[in-house]
Amino acid sequence: MIKDLGLCKAAAAAEEMEQVAAAGEEEEVPKAQFSDRVPIRSIISRGDGGSGLAGRKARVGGWVKTGRKADKDAFAFLEINDGSCAGNLQVIVEASVAELGQLVPTGTCVVVDGRLKLPPAGTKQKIELRADKLLHVGSVDPAKYPLPKIRLTLEFLRDFVHLRSRTNTISAVARIRNALAYATHTFFNKEGFLYVHTPIITTSDCEGAGEMFQVTTLLSEAERLEKELLQNPPPTEVEVEAARFVVQEKGEVVSQLKAAKASKQEIGAAVDQLKKSKESLAKVEERFKLKPGIPKKDDGKVDYGKDFFARQAFLTVSGQLQVESYVCALSSVYTFGPTFRAENSHTSRHLAEFWMVEPEIAFAELKDDMNCAEAYVKFMCQWLLDNCLEDMQFVADKFDKGCIDRLKLVASTPFIRVTYTEAVEILEDAVKNGKKFENEVKWGIDLASEHERYLTEVKFQKPVIVYNYPKEIKAFYMRLNDDLKTVAAMDVLVPKVGELIGGSQREERYDVIQSRIKDMGLPLEPYEWYLDLRRYGTVKHSGFGLGFERMILFATGLENIRDVIPFPRYPGRADL
Amino acid sequence: MIKDLGLCKAAAAAEEMEQVAAAGEEEEVPKAQFSDRVPIRSIISRGDGGSGLAGRKARVGGWVKTGRKADKDAFAFLEINDGSCAGNLQVIVEASVAELGQLVPTGTCVVVDGRLKLPPAGTKQKIELRADKLLHVGSVDPAKYPLPKIRLTLEFLRDFVHLRSRTNTISAVARIRNALAYATHTFFNKEGFLYVHTPIITTSDCEGAGEMFQVTTLLSEAERLEKELLQNPPPTEVEVEAARFVVQEKGEVVSQLKAAKASKQEIGAAVDQLKKSKESLAKVEERFKLKPGIPKKDDGKVDYGKDFFARQAFLTVSGQLQVESYVCALSSVYTFGPTFRAENSHTSRHLAEFWMVEPEIAFAELKDDMNCAEAYVKFMCQWLLDNCLEDMQFVADKFDKGCIDRLKLVASTPFIRVTYTEAVEILEDAVKNGKKFENEVKWGIDLASEHERYLTEVKFQKPVIVYNYPKEIKAFYMRLNDDLKTVAAMDVLVPKVGELIGGSQREERYDVIQSRIKDMGLPLEPYEWYLDLRRYGTVKHSGFGLGFERMILFATGLENIRDVIPFPRYPGRADL
Secondary structure: OOOOHHHHHHHHHHHHHHHHHHOOOOOEOOOOOOOOOOOHHHHHOOOOOOHHHOOOEEEEEEEEEEEEEEOOOOEEEEEEEOOOOOOOEEEEEEOOOOOHHHOOOOOOEEEEEEEEEOOOOOOOOOOEEEEEEEEEEEOOOOOOOOOOOOOOOHHHHHHHOOOHHHOHHHHHHHHHHHHHHHHHHHHHHHOOOEEOOOOOEEOOOOOOHHHOOEEEOHHHHHHHHHHHHHHOOOOOHHHHHHHHHHHHHHHHHHHHHHHOOOOHHHHHHHHHHHHHHHHHHHHHHHHHHOOOOOOEOOOOOEOHHHOOOOOOEEEOOOOHHHHHHHHHHHOEEEEEEEEEOOOOOOOOOOOOEEEEEEEEEEOOOHHHHHHHHHHHHHHHHHHHHHHOHHHHHHHHHHOOOOHHHHHHHHHHOOOEEEEHHHHHHHHHHHHHOOOOOOOOOOOOOOOOHHHHHHHHHHHOOOOEEEEEEEHHHOOOOEOEOOOOOEEEEEEEEEOOOEEEEEEEEEOOOHHHHHHHHHHOOOOOHHHHHHHHHHHOOOOOEEEEEEEHHHHHHHHHOOOOHHHOOOOOOEOOEOOO | OOOOHHHHHHHHHHHHHHHHHHOOOOOEOOOOOOOOOOOHHHHHOOOOOOHHHOOOEEEEEEEEEEEEEEOOOOEEEEEEEOOOOOOOEEEEEEOOOOOHHHOOOOOOEEEEEEEEEOOOOOOOOOOEEEEEEEEEEEOOOOOOOOOOOOOOOHHHHHHHOOOHHHOHHHHHHHHHHHHHHHHHHHHHHHOOOEEOOOOOEEOOOOOOHHHOOEEEOHHHHHHHHHHHHHHOOOOOHHHHHHHHHHHHHHHHHHHHHHHOOOOHHHHHHHHHHHHHHHHHHHHHHHHHHOOOOOOEOOOOOEOHHHOOOOOOEEEOOOOHHHHHHHHHHHOEEEEEEEEEOOOOOOOOOOOOEEEEEEEEEEOOOHHHHHHHHHHHHHHHHHHHHHHOHHHHHHHHHHOOOOHHHHHHHHHHOOOEEEEHHHHHHHHHHHHHOOOOOOOOOOOOOOOOHHHHHHHHHHHOOOOEEEEEEEHHHOOOOEOEOOOOOEEEEEEEEEOOOEEEEEEEEEOOOHHHHHHHHHHOOOOOHHHHHHHHHHHOOOOOEEEEEEEHHHHHHHHHOOOOHHHOOOOOOEOOEOOO
């Protein structure tokens, strides 16, 4: 497993320095490679909490979390954090070094040269820094700073997305999110998958345009034109007539000269004039036709032929269909990128812009797909335990006591696998035994969130994969099973969030998928390219999609999806 | 350095098998973890070209590159490729195993169980597979298949983006692109940078809306409403009047009952009726106000308050400004994602949708920024040499003889660094010595592509960083130098593509950046959040952007940017 090399390297370098110092010399703690300071992580996230660095010089920079003056203003104690880890470094500044009043407000940025010392026995931290010199102060007026040092709710912080990464929670989430993204690339690379960038702007409208954002330049073009026509009004009909008259006149001149057998030169000059007048008429006529507003066709519909891509374009809802074209050549691929839904939902589980991981595997059946999904989720859980434990401990303390145990459980326990039919039987049994669900349970229903949570949280208390769903409730591209009633689809359900992954074996049989498209009342034409993948050299293949923010909710135990993406987009809000 | 673990693992497993076999047992070559076949790479991309696996059983799947029948149709020779590497595996099928005619067309998909054998001495390949059983054939009608086995131009292939990954060139580019993406994440993780997902949909309009795509639901909402109003016409004025009359009537009934001191029950019933009639009036009035088309404000302008985000929203042109809010808390961050330009340019160097890598470093000056850019580019070049040599050799043979040497040069040579002023002097000297440029050279111009190419390809013949540009030609956020004439900006120029990276130290001084915004005639209000980063705990920081497709062009020597992204978007085209 690839450990966090940056840390290992810094820690190794620090330990080397120790040996140098032990040999009698005195050295600075090495700086980050492209910056002017030592990351605080390199000091305090060592096995010894930093105590082995005592006596060493270091330059550190960061933002004051807590500052206070002490000993009749002879000292200031500053807890500073630079985001490289969850922990803070305590910096002690004497009044002789700097004006202390400007240093203590929460949010102040400082860069300090100093010497690492062991703190008095009995204090929590293992190392602290005595400042020799203050190199930079980015001050804060506490009366105006929007994030004072009081407990702020996550909801309040959503109004300050540009500052909220300075809080302990949002920075811990940022580090966990980063770790999960890196784990994702590491896992798929290790397994021989190629990362494919599927398009964000798409003209494949596969799940219905209703919930898609449109991408257009028509509105801004219309505004530009309106402005331009105001400044420079279009020609009137009279002006167009006048231009036509000029052409007619110039034409007559040419005819007359030809009839009079004038010199080539004279005729040439007149023809030139005629040409110019025609060009100028064409321009006038074109401008005369300009109409303010969105361009429309004769039937009154918007003329998307005039849009940037010469047709209607949308933001993608999934890269799956496009990545299938790559799997039918490269065998193991995945996409990891933003996807979009223009749904008007105001829940804690939906965003208009969110990230999805979508692997696709050729020569693979549903069983392989489930194996891959299980291995991937386990890998991410183990990765967080190995690489992000300090941040996990923070969120465990603050939000969800059980989150570390949940990661351990998922990393170590085989996932339960039940068919949809078995799952419905389990739910029906529960109802018989007195369990109340809001949504009726019977074969054929789409499992509701309450059903999924019951299976994973109550019945099995571990991750559950439900597979082989009724074809009526699933998409046309899922492979029809031999029973002709179900399709080879699967959902991975986990405690805390319910559905984390949805996937399927894809229908690779040309005739079957063609009739599935027709049966669902969809037009064939937009899917011709997709059918080509089955027409020419078809291959069985399978894949799934994981909602990346759902994974972060699952890992951290946070409740609202708006807090686990840096810049959340939802109805009415798209700050920055 | 992290090697390709998938391959190492497979190769190690294969070698282990060898030992088992040497001990007298006979084993299959291990399959890919989530699939039913051995990746061809695990067979032929070993040090011995696969010869050590002779005698072993294997199941392979792939697409026929070249197929031919031989020995009076007793055999078929199939060169198959599964995208896991550039090379093909030769599969030999006897007529007794399958109907050979269906196997030989280019593009056919086959899955074969067989035995690996050493080929006859003197043949190019080191191993081949004798088929025992054919498990799957995805056939191709050669008369219809759009990609016949003839030399197809890259331009031709752009009309078949769903199939072109089956060609040698596009699949090699896909593997190189994947390697560069993985190298990017590896490099920044190693250096302690956190990956931050900046938003795709943005309301920060920082480089002028002219070249931005708009994201909206207004057009589809208008279409939906028009359809709805056709099916269910809005009320007429008479109907509204009638509804008002009912309310009035019901109100009078209530008054009369009250005056007559009727029972509570009677009055209650009448009040209920009044309430209902009011509700129904409200609905009628609302529907009466519905107007087809885009919602407009009283001044005739589009009412974006009715749009999904309650304001105008665009596709991002860069994640820089947003990622700056994270660097002012987390110290070392980067973003890697899609960016967009609605420019009407039809060149071989521009796309409407392209990927950018944008690191941002706190406590870092321009020098650190240049060091980071140089180290990152070198890392990517070395990565390709270490992990992608076979594909690099393919593109070297086919497109650009010099591309491998170029990678070696860049990986090993320190980049030249010259100030803008020095660069202009060099160009002026060149002009004095007879060099002709289309664009005039003098201090103050923005360097044109021809100037950049001259510096990197002719003058220095290696990568060049030009820094400290005149402030007039650069963005407001770049840090003003002490000369008050230049800003701390830098561009990395490389042979073959010219500008690969643009970056700068950011202006961290509140007063300076505020007056720079004003001087440029920009409004302050949209930048208030950005100014907050300087108002509260400001920190010096620097960053840059690398055009990911430019890097692929640089590495591969391909000429057209449309061939190095899976699904290119440009004016008039957004296939799939």
